[in-house]
Amino acid sequence: MSDQPIIVSASPHVHSDRTSRKLMFDVVLALMPALLVSLYVFGYSAVITTVAAVVSCLVFEYLIQRYILKTPVTIGDGSALITGLLLAFNLPAGLPVWMVIAGSLVAIGIAKLSFGGLGFNVFNPALVGRVFLLVSFPVQMTRWPTAVENNTRLVDAVTGATPLGMIKEGVQFGETMSQISTRLPSHTDMLLGLTAGSLGEMSALALILGGIYLIARKVISWHIPVTVLATIALMTGLFWWADPEQFANPLLHVLSGGAILGAFYMATDLVTSPVTRKGMVVFAIGVGVITVVIRLFGSYPEGISFAILIMNAFVPLINRYFKPKRFGARIKAKMV
Amino acid sequence: MGSIPSHTDVFVHSGVVSRVEGHSVTVTLDQNVHCESCRAKGACGVSDGAAKQIQIDDPTKTYTRDQPVRVVLKKGLGHKAVAWAYVFPFLLMTGTLILGSALFEEWLAGVLSLAVLVPYFTGVYALKGYFRKTFKASLQSL
Amino acid sequence: MKPKRRASTLANMVLVLLAITLAAGVTLGFVNQWTLEPKAAAQRARKLEALSSVLPEFNNQPVDQVVRLAVGRDSIEYYPAYMDDTFVGAAVTGYSEKGYSGNVRIMVGFEPDGTILNIAVLEQKETPGLGTKMKGESFIRQFRGQNPSGFDLRVEKDGGEVDALAGATISSRAFCEAALMAYEAYVDQQNAQPDK
Amino acid sequence: MTDSILNSIILLGALGVIAALVLYVVSKKFHVYEDPLIAEVEELLPAANCAGCGFPGCRAFAEKLVATEDISELFCPVGGNEVMKLVSETLGKAVAEKDPTVAVIRCQGSCEVRPKTSEYQGPKSCAISDLIYSGETDCQYGCLGDGDCVAACSFDAMYMDEATGLPVVITDKCTSCGMCVDACPRNIIEMRPKKKRDLKIFVGCLNEEKGGLAKKACSVACIGCSKCLDVCPKDAIVIENNLAYIDPAYCTLCRKCVPVCPTGSIIETNFPPRKEKVAEPTKAESDA
Amino acid sequence: MLKTFPKGGIHPPENKITSGRPIRRLPAPKVVYVPIAQHIGIPAEIIVDRKDKVTVGQVIARSGGFVSSNIHSPVAGTVTKLDMVVDTRGYKKQCIVIRTDPKDPANEDLPEEMLKTEIAMAPEEIRQRISDFGIVGLGGATFPSHVKLSVKEDQIDCLVVNGVECEPYLTADHRLMLEKSQQILVGIRILMRALGVTRAIIGIENNKCDAIDLFRKEVAGNDGIQIAALQVKYPQGGEKQLIRALLGREVPKNGLPMDVGVVVHNVGTVYAVYQAVQHNRPLTERVVTVTGKSLQDPSNFWVRIGTPISDLLEAVGGVPENTRKIVSGGPMMGKALKSTDVPVTKGTSGILVIPEGEASRGEPRNCIRCGECVNVCPMGLEPHLLMNLTEKGMYEKAAQEDILTCIECGSCSYVCPSHRPLLDYIRFGKSISRQLATKTAQQ
Amino acid sequence: MEYWTILIGAVFVNNIVLSQFLGICPFLGVSGKVSTSLGMSGAVLFVMTIATTVTYLLHEYVLVPAGLDYLRTITFILVIAALVQMVEIVLKKVSPPLYQALGVFLPLITTNCAVLGVAILALGLENASLLKAVFFAVSSSAGFALALVVFASIREYLELADLPEGMKGVPINLLVAGLLSLAFLGFAGLV
Amino acid sequence: MAQALKQNFLKGIIKENPVFVMLLGMCPTLGVTSSAFNGLGMGVATLFVLLMSNIVVSLIRSQIPAKVRIPAFIVIIASFVTVVEMVLEAYIPFLYEQLGIFIPLIVVNCLILGRAEAFAAKNTLLDSAVDALGMGVGFVIALTALGATREILGNGSLFDLRFVSEDASTFILFILPPGAFIALAYLAYLFNRFTQKSA
């Protein structure tokens, strides 16, 4: 026998080789294609924003855990890294660095560690950070650098409107969809990511690629992303069918804005989404409906961040009412 | 193994026996059971009826005055009680108001919608037997 | 130690409560009487303050010479100002229902030729930090000394010359609409009473 | 003008009268009787709500005190005799005086004297590891060292000694509420009378195995050799299942048993240091 | 599609390295330590004394009640002591120590008996025999088998024989089925007669194709005995899951198999029944798999009850240097041992030796609410919630969340990516909840 | 449409708890149990409706004609306090078992500032009418209920979290309310 | 005696701070504190009503039959609130507009703050005045602190004194509703940490 004392523990004595760290790094991997597209599209400013967000998230997690909460430091588990990445993905490239840092502080300090750290937060940290910045700095947060032409410049890229922004503004001016659509980028551009928008929401294609990887690796299940996108498509489709001059077509709604980023990477955050499949579907329908309501009738052109946060609040309620079916809960078993 | 007597499908409220008449026990409820998380519980409440009293019949055991007890109520009954006490009269009131507004002047409609509560509660009074049977709470001594 | 308390008999209860409510009634009645004047004065003072901030020096009582004009769903006010009986300008209110949240009401001071002297915001419920910046010097500054006859009182986005507040185009648009309303009313008023 | 004042008086006066009438009716129908004594007694209690008295909280205990005739069985360990005396005065009922007690840890199995023979991996909780197995050492009676007792103490009267891996009671802070006694799955903690200057003598071991086995598992284990029993002048010691127990009711703190224990299993607290070797009997007696 | 239960379950690496190893016999050990509490229920009462001579199969401790069982001497020899011996948890428990008499021929292995297919006994006699001959469930729970047979007429319509052996590593049942298939079939008929049923199903996981084929061949469609191949999925062998998989019936919450007209017996139990009824042999030995990737010679053994586990490990070439954990039972449900001085009991199905690298548990981290534990729980529970509730002392709430229906399969702890010790807490929560429940029941 | 605006406004956009700050004490104070908060919501619904009806009538048909606007606060609070008591008395008289069930189930309904606040706000609605005032009260209580139930469920959930020392209790409750309110900003502009 | 009074006064500020500890009067606390001045104004108005009504109740307490204590107390508080309302409208109209609906709500607030007084009404004039003063000052401090925090973060100013340029980006969120909750959450957190340490 080994000279070290024998180990005693309760069963089971074997364990699957999945760990939460591996899960997290799978997500990071899945985000890479989209990040590469963004680096190509926005150039240096994307690098700066991403690095600022990631580094500051990690640093804040370290500082707060070490010096304020005095709990073990967990920056190695990869969750703060994801929060940083996703926060950056939700910001316009080239946002002033101090704002990025403030957003990270809010995400990590307020939304995550105030609740006790990984696993206890009710709201999606990256989104809390993002929405905090959006509400506080609406001007800077809606200054979108246009794609590609400016990717080698360091500062002050020319800014353009996002497709959803153009629609919202157009509708406010009383324009019809056919007038607006002349200004809109093509669907292919949106698929590839050659439009204005947040750093990471650019390329639907790259995001879907990563999403499929996550589903294949069983990091996330298909229920949330598919339901969210289907709900968005269905609802916007209904409105579009009723009045195509007033409302944009469903394909545009699915491809534009943060719909895909949100559906695959943010609504699926394990911590802040329901546990059971049924619950996930309910949650995802909620996200989809609120997103569409905000996009079509609210004052923000894009609503998925808010929608996810609002539904985050409903998760405890959903978990409460959509429990797995207990074995043997059926009153009388049927005789065969 | 058998089924476990589930002690969790109920509401429990502690109180003190304040009067005993035969099998009818009057219990004064401690007010703060549901406010346990409220820091201001000591200072809370505007109405003077801070200590609620309820009457319970329990022929099985005897109780003495000032005995601390727990009142136990089946969980589903709480919502049912809320429906009878608040939600139904509310629906009646708003219904009357909407109808009344269409037919009469505003003030009359308003007064009517308040007045309709009188027959409602009279009706509830008439259903005494039903309520007695439905809302049975029981006592546990501590 | 404990003071003896009045027993809770019906008579006692009614009497004491009656006494207290009566006392309250008297007090409040009197305080109301007493503050009626100051309340009115305060309102007047606020108006005067707004007036003097947007008008050149005057020595008449514009508040007493106010002209009410019905415009749209609401009415606006026209306050002429005189210095020793010479017309030195007028303050005209304007409003817009297109604010981000609720109405925007402003008071525009015009020189006799219609040049804007100054603008004061009377009422707005815009979002703090966004729409509320319409009260700020840097926004108002661009209107001073402009004559709307040669200055397109619309935000740049709509083809006008007003530099909108960043992130608050809606508020800026409402502000401009109110200013334009005031200007048009002023012009109408001048046309109706050409002597002034 | 004065109309307004008059109106306000009339309106408010009417409201006042109505309110008074309503309240009068209410007071007739809603008479609430609560014994004011309950509140008074509750004031006296320490408000620790520790349940050491056997009731859910101080309020419940107060209700019980007021309700029961004979309260000599009831005792608030936190408040101790002082509070009970006040309660007795308030209620005019007799209370029993109890010796103040304090928690003691009846295990000395530090890492040094009780070698680890296995390594436990699982939740740091005595209750859970007790459920899983007999502990990291070969003693199935001793302290598991995961600190459930420390966690249970709501008065910060306990801490885990890093060096020994055993819990320590801070006697001055201990209110003798007994929560730790309940928390320990191995029943290691005992409430012993505090006596004067907190002098205590007790056997710091619970191992019921035969001497050799016990000694093998832990070098300071009680081996049930009866030497202490033989020297005890007051017959305060009983030996059962290879284990000695000193009954505080009879022990006069003479300390005779302490030096004779071959394993050093008997613990004495707060005594002045012993003179070299055998202490003079007179000295020992004066200590008592 | 192979049958299986619908919700939950996992598929850990099977590692059935001993499935090709025929069952060997170990010579009778020099000393046996026979604990008196080897079954669920009341411990047996010792009826021998020091220095008594006993022989193989002699009752040495008598059943202490209805839910209890006789214990028979596994060897011929002399009772040396009534002493204590450590159980799998490391606590000392009463046992009878018997020194084997090396000269007594009874201690030599008996010759293989001829297969005896005729069943002479009436149902009542069978039940009595099973009770007298100390037969308890060998599937793990060691529940006295006669209790399960004491059913009302027509209450049961199907006997399920559990040949699933879903635990990784273990092959005792598998080997038994291969080597004693005919005896098992006779045993099944005995039990069918005792229960008065005409239908029996043997459930076997599809990773034991040889056993399935063998049974299929031998049954040849008569007797109402069916063979069902099952998908390989842990914990298929749990009786509730097995019944669901085979018959589509769901044992009600807090209910028993008999509530849905089923009795489940392990194949080992069935074989023991055969031995008792047909050959008058009480339960004194069983098959134990001694296994582990680091062992020189992992094997299956016929082992006499009371044999120290250290002897077994000796027989496979000793414990390797790098061993850090020794488990009695399989890796999913077995108990880690503190020492090898523990005797084999009726419930010991295997000994698993785990080397250095695989012995340590991962550091637990915060739950990330991934829901994996919920997905794999075959009982439809929410293990992460149950653990949290227990951790925070909210036992009533845990009881409300059906903590007591957990079958302790450990699937949740197995999958948790955060290495949460879910089952550790759930077990603790169950014990407290049970205490609370009995307390309220008393009120 | 006007009614639709009132409803969406009171429930989502200007939720009376999350953005108007009325009834915060019960919101933060009442225990975090979902079933209790559902019951509370029902009670508040009734109390707010009846209180608004009475105060609206009192204001429009007594105070204003008599020129006693300035007695609004004092009369309203008296009337509301009396009403709450009356409801209790009536319930107790009419059906003791019902009253008893409520007593066990619900915390005492106290007059909180939400009732007074809604009664006063209802007077200031555009083109106010009794119907509209009552509808506003109903919408407000729906908003109150929504916030209360969601909040209660989150608090039940947070009982299981390892909150940092010092965040427990008041701070975390406020923080959750804040983040909830932040999320609800997304509804801005719906009306 | 003086010591006891001091204690009585201080407990309202720290140990029983109505906002941070007792969680009372949250509506005005959150609703009107978008600037330090508003917070101060609301705090002072509340302090005044609380002090005055406590004094009056304490003076006439022996005359009030037990059963009408509450209505009597309501009437007295509501009267003072109405006075404050009218005076503010007349003399500080700007503040009157800012505080809006929360002025009448002082009634509810003071009713709760002063409940101990109403219920027991057992204290002498001096005691109850000091008690009210302590509570009131605790309330003023909390409201002003919250208002100041929100104004500084959200508007870059304190009591309307700007220290960043008008066009600078500030954390607007803090003068919006969510900011009220969040700022108070962290003030309460700091308060907790601070008092726990000193305890």
Ligand SMILES: Cc1cc2nc3c(=O)[nH]c(=O)nc-3n(C[C@H](O)[C@H](O)[C@H](O)COP(=O)(O)O)c2cc1C
């Ligand atoms: C919570 C919130 C508050 C807002 N407040 C205002 C406001 O007060 N004034 C305004 O013009 N726009 C406000 N907006 C922004 C408008 O919805 C709209 O996006 C903006 O006016 C577009 O103007 P821009 O082109 O200048 O960015 C607000 C938006 C939100 C979400």
Ligand SMILES: Cc1cc2nc3c(=O)[nH]c(=O)nc-3n(C[C@H](O)[C@H](O)[C@H](O)COP(=O)(O)O)c2cc1C
């Ligand atoms: C108190 C008790 C009574 C039982 N009664 C019966 C019974 O009447 N019939 C039966 O088939 N099994 C009965 N069982 C046995 C269980 O169904 C089950 O086989 C046993 O607990 C072992 O199952 P396991 O190995 O899946 O854990 C009983 C078990 C217990 C604990």
Ligand SMILES: Cc1cc2nc3c(=O)[nH]c(=O)nc-3n(C[C@H](O)[C@H](O)[C@H](O)COP(=O)(O)O)c2cc1C
């Ligand atoms: C998680 C779990 C897994 C089990 N796996 C098996 C198994 O693989 N084979 C088996 O015979 N019994 C297994 N059992 C035990 C059965 O549930 C049941 O107790 C047994 O088949 C009854 O037969 P017995 O009384 O003859 O032992 C398992 C029990 C549990 C709880």
Ligand SMILES: Cc1cc2nc3c(=O)[nH]c(=O)nc-3n(C[C@H](O)[C@H](O)[C@H](O)CO)c2cc1C
């Ligand atoms: C599939 C997946 C999605 C995630 N999405 C997010 C996210 O949207 N925002 C975020 O802050 N963290 C995200 N994380 C990381 C982590 O779960 C998050 O930081 C926790 O919410 C912190 O408690 C994600 C992790 C995984 C595995």
Ligand code: SF4
């Ligand atoms: S040490 Fe034990 S008895 Fe003493 S106060 Fe702590 S828990 Fe209570």
Ligand code: SF4
């Ligand atoms: S004394 Fe008991 S509870 Fe305390 S650490 Fe030791 S075993 Fe655990």
Ligand code: SF4
């Ligand atoms: S909770 Fe119990 S039944 Fe469910 S997976 Fe875990 S151990 Fe198995």
Ligand code: SF4
């Ligand atoms: S598997 Fe682990 S991390 Fe996932 S929900 Fe369950 S306990 Fe949490």
Ligand code: FES
């Ligand atoms: S101040 Fe307490 S509810 Fe508003």
